[in-house]
Amino acid sequence: MELSKKGADFIFQMEEEGKVALKAYRCQAGIWTIGKGHTTAAGPPQVVEGMEITEEDADIIFEHDMACVVSPINSMLAEAGVTVTQPQFDALVSFAFNEGPEALRTSIIWKRLCAGKPSVLVASAMGLWIKLRDPNTKEMVSHIDLADRRFREAFLFVTGIYNPQEQYQ
DSSP states (O other): OOOOOHHHHHHHHHHHHOOOEEEEEEEEEEEEEEEEEEGGGGGGOOOTOOOBOOOOHHHHHHHHHHHHHHHHHHHHHHHHOOOOHHHHHHHHHHHHHOOOOOHHTTTTTHHHHHHOOOHHHHHHHHGOOOEOOOOOTTEEEEEEEHHHHHHHHHHHHHHOSSOOGGGGG
């Protein structure tokens, strides 16, 4: 499967609230971030203080970052013999882009998905991933923005609706 246009927009909206970060900044976890949510952990380019890019650079980096998440998820799905819908795939890509494909592979989310559990039980496990390491204290703390992201990913996984507000307009 490929990440859909709606899925890419969904991720970008959560990463940067729909605004490209042309100058590197520290995210809530204290990690240098640029573009459409790119960090050094996602691969090149390395993000450093003072770094600046163009919107075109941001698009190229984002496409590369997505490919680096989509490929392992497709491999994992094929290995497990699991089929998902496009919105479910997009929700998994969003989660894995944020946490890393290996985090998905070892999560209860993945275990439930592979065990054929109902989508609501798979999605409810996303709610367990709402903590960030505080850059000052190094302690794990719950974070409201991360809780909101996990809610939106879980909602997408279960309902196929990319924007929960659409259903009330």
